[in-house]
Amino acid sequence: MNNRMMTLKKLAELSNFSVSTVSKALTDNPEISKPTKNKIKKLAELYNYIPNITAKNLKEQKTRNIGVIIPNILAHFFAKVLVGIEKEASKQGYHIITCISDESYDKEVKSIEMLANGSVDGLIISISKGTFIKKNYKHIQSIIDRGLPVIQFDRVIDEIITDKIVIDDFKSSYNATTTLIDSSCKNLAFVTPIHNTSVGTRRLQGFQKAINKASNIESSKLFVIDDYKIFAKDFQGYLQSDTIDGVLASDELSAICAMNLIIGLGLKVPEDISVIGFTDGILSENSNPPLTTVNQHGQELGLLAVKQLVNRINQNSEEYKTTIMNTSLIKRKSTCK
Structure with missing residues (x-):
């Protein structure tokens, strides 16, 4: 038959x-x-x-789908989070539908409208840069008011009450900066393309706190990246006119970009300038020299996000909570001992 x-x-x-x-x-x-x-x-x-899965889901009034919205897919951190989300979702009997906001408020709004229209049982989201800039969160609050469970991760909006999973960005940045200072760096630069986001703000605050606490710091500089071509020109000019011996970047790509510009000017990493970045990805492992990084444990974060969301879908959770995950500093050859 x-x-x-x-x-x-x-x-x-x-x-x-x-x-x-x-x-x-x-x-x-x-x-x-x-x-x-x-x-x-x-x-x-x-x-x-x-x-007949469709019939079963109709009977249970569930789609067995989880929506995921991330700012971009190129960042190794978000790729690792997706691996964790897919692994745990599959284990729990769910499929994932992934949307990429591309840092755009409008794309994020459209993705939420599509997913929340009966396509998913819950949503896992990291907020786009465009939404932070616009400061309009109605599209997220509206689906929460309609009863759709939401988990915010990494980049979160404090004013919106949901379960949240984050790393301690302030502490992680503070510790990374302190590592540079303890290796005798006295003129530090902070490089960031995500200054408008919650994580970018906290990482800058951690950097500034470590600078203010140290007694031997001679200078510090903030480089905000809106365009990598402009950043390259400004950063090269800074390297040629000022003394700098340490760089902390708020993401992996910026750290690699800064290191390449340093080496391109004939300077040595870490002998002349030490560099640390956030996110431990393929670029960090294979750069020359290998990059010292703050490991955000993206896969573990993804696993936890699904577990919390499924508990919320099954109404096993009551009070909303914020989970703060620890990070670890992976020391490689881009920093002095």
Whole structure:
């Protein structure tokens, strides 16, 4: 018999059990004895029975889909988070639908409208730079008011009450800056393309706190990247006219870019200038020299985000909570001992 013709009702008739018993046996319900389960499962395998997932989801009033919105896919951190999300979602019996806002408020709004229109049971989101700049959060608050569970991660909006998963960006940046200072750096630069976001702000605050606390700092400089071509010109000019011996970048790409510009001017990393960046990705491992980085443990964050969201979908959670994950500094050859 063709598996397209096999239904739960026909399987019940063949096995001489009720539809309810067959359904429970196939889902390993403890109410059904092991011999009965084995008999029904063997019969289902014989006839290539495939459960009607759509019908099951309709009955449970669930899509078994989780929506994910990230600012970009090129950043290694978000790629690792997606790996964790997909792994745990699959384990929990969910599929993921991923949208990329490309740092755009408008794209983020359209993605939320599409996903929240009955396509998903819950949403995991990292807020775009455009939304932080615009400071308009109605598109997110509206779906929460409609009852859709939402988990914010990494870049979060404090005013919107949801479960949140973040790293301690302030502490991580403070510790990384202190590492540069302890290696005798006295003229430091902070490089960031995400200055308008929650994480960018906290990382800058951590950098500034470490600078203010240290007694041997002679100068510090902030480089905000809106355009990498302009940054390259400004940073090269700064390197040629000022003494700089340490760089902290708020993301991996900026750290690699800064290091390449330093080396391009004939300076040595770390002998002349030490460099640290956030996110431990492929670029960091394979740069020359390998980059010292703050590991944000993206995959673990993704796993936790799904677990919290599924608990919220199943209404197993009550009070909203913010989970702060630890980071670790991976020391490589871009910093002095």
